[in-house]
Amino acid sequence: MCKTAVRNHETSLWKARIDTSRDFELFKQIHPQMRLSSIWSVARVRPQSLALMKLLACLCCQRPPEQPVECHRCHLPCDIQIEHSLFECSLSDHVQERKDFTLTLVNFGSPLFELFRTLPNKTFLAYILGYIDDNLTNALDESHYPDFLTLCAKLCNDLC
Numbered sequence: 001m002c003k004t005a006v007r008n009h010e011t012s013l014w015k016a017r018i019d020t021s022r023d024f025e026l027f028k029q030i031h032p033q034m035r036l037s038s039i040w041s042v043a044r045v046r047p048q049s050l051a052l053m054k055l056l057a058c059l060c061c062q063r064p065p066e067q068p069v070e071c072h073r074c075h076l077p078c079d080i081q082i083e084h085s086l087f088e089c090s091l092s093d094h095v096q097e098r099k100d101f102t103l104t105l106v107n108f109g110s111p112l113f114e115l116f117r118t119l120p121n122k123t124f125l126a127y128i129l130g131y132i133d134d135n136l137t138n139a140l141d142e143s144h145y146p147d148f149l150t151l152c153a154k155l156c157n158d159l160c
């Protein structure tokens with residue numbers, strides 16, 4: 001009984017607070033739509049990927065700097081290092097890296113490979129950061145998503 005009493009008491013206090021405070025009206029509408037991030041879902045089913053998933057979480061949550069930062073490779077100013085490394089940096093072979101990465105996606109089936117061949121840069125980035133997984137269900141078997149996102153994280157790790 002003691003094991004659950006504190007939790008039950010705190011839960012009831014929390015419920016009473018969100019039911020009576022107007023500050024939580026928007027939260028109550030959004031909360032049922034919230035789900036665990038793809039990144040943490042992968043880390044849960046593949047604990048060995050935790051370090052790589054933490055890297056993706058850091059990259060996703062990075063606030064763009066107020067002023068451009070210096071690229072650690074070419075020393076030119078850039079806003080987001082990973083985006084710069086993937087699409088702009090003159091000292092990284094980003095075109096070849098993206099091609100090599102996309103070619104490895106053949107292992108997950110041709111729909112995913114074809115999807116990634118035609119993605120705009122921002123969408124490509126959003127997928128490899130695990131920021132979005134929309135429309136991947138049409139191109140990738142859900143059971144392969146952890147392997148896919150781990151591969152994406154390795155690419156990001158190589159570029160950082």
Ligand SMILES: [Zn+2]
Nearest residue numbers: 071073074089
């Ligand atoms: Zn650069």
